[in-house]
Amino acid sequence: MKFVIKNIMKDKVFVIAGIVMIITMFIVPPSEIYLTYMNYKVLIIMFTIMIAVTGLYETHLFDYIATRLVIQFKTIKWISLVLVLSTFFLAMFLTNDAVLLTLIPFTLFIMKHTKQEKFALMTIILQTIAANLGSALTPMGDPQNIYLFAFYEIPFKTFLSITAPITLMGFILITSTALIKIPNELVTLNLQAPEVNWKRVGLYSLFLLNALFVVLRIVPEWYTIYVTLILGLVYGRHLFKRIDYGLLLTFVAFFIITGNLGQMKSVFDLFNRFLDTPHTVYFTALGTSQIISNVPAAVLLSTFTKPIYYPALLMGVNVGALGSIIGSLASLITFKYVIREFPESIKKYMIDYTFLSLVFIVIMSSVIYFIL
Secondary structure (H helix, E strand, C coil): CHHHHHHHHCCHHHHHHHHHHHHHHHHCCCCCCHHHHCCHHHHHHHHHHHHHHHHHHHCCHHHHHHHHHHCCCCEHHHHHHHHHHHHHHHHHHHCHHHHHHHHHHHHHHHHHHCCCHHHHHHHHHHHHHHHHHHCCCCCCCCHHHHHHHHHCCCCHHHHHHHHHHHHHHHHHHHHHHHHHHCCCCECCCCCCCCCCCHHHHHHHHHHHHHHHHHHCCCCCHHHHHHHHHHHHHHHCHHHHHHCCHHHHHHHHHHHHHHHHHHHCHHHHHHHHHHCCCHHHHHHHHHHHHHHHCHHHHHHHHHCCCCHHHHHHHHHHHHHCCCCCCCCCCCHHHHHHHHHHHCHHHHHHHHHHHHHHHHHHHHHHHHHHHHHC
16 A cells, blocks of 8 residues: 555646645535546546556567567668557557557667667657557547547547547658658667467456447446456456556546536636637647646546537547647656656757657648548
8 A cells, every 4th residue: 555655646647636626625615516526437447458458568468569570670760660650559459658668668679779779769759659649549548538438428430430530640640750760771680579478468358358348338337347356356466556546546636626617607607618619629628738738638628618529629639649748648658768768868859759749730730620
């Protein structure tokens, strides 16, 4: 318990959200209505996916997939592109932060192994963007998608039809950039794929399947949490120590903050008047994500966005993952590796990442403007 509490308190986003939550609780005192603020389905889905991904990470499955793909190529251009696209496609199913935690260290190892460190920054910039845009496609790709999918009860096929243009444009832009920016230099790879515990892969895939069932509304969320807890306690008790409880509690704080703001008539009327077209919803979501990150932006704005405009909100927070380094909390994972591995290149990373992100935002927003 001490270990869990210590890690939660290190989460600056949770600490800030907790402070804001307490302030709103003085304005709207705690009562039974607080229970209606909670979106239990979102919390259960996220908890189950965290268990699944944490378990799969331990099996070395992601490293195995990346290694098997990379060893097929002999030039740094194609190796980099494979790493970027692996990040892009894996993020659709395994959440963007989990994929970055796995593949960024692997990418750094490959760059050092092939003595191509000079291309490491551009590769991990593209991987970060790829993780955010690949995960945009599916409800389980990232927290804001899980939340909006459940909050607005969006049909699965409808969700994909809304997010597909973002992912398709992202694929084209990322692939084109990688092919242009990374040269076609020959390298020598001497890699061996790691051993994978396939029995454990099968077991932890059951957790992922369990989460998918509730996402697709095949089973109720209470069934899912029972199955997750039983399987976890029997076969993966140690995984409970590695769950990001800070993120779950941050969502609880967001729910209370936005719920309390919704009770304040002046605030509710202000947002309601402003968020009155799909374009204002999209650009508000895009801009708010740059300041407070796209997950809290999704929770905050959903309180005041009419159901008819949810496609604009969904697009806005997903494109809003780009831009500033805090547009998506997953992007901070890459930044931590840059600080540790390339302290002399922090400024260059920030400039290149921000510039490339802004170019992508302008291109994608120009297309989305006519879609909405």
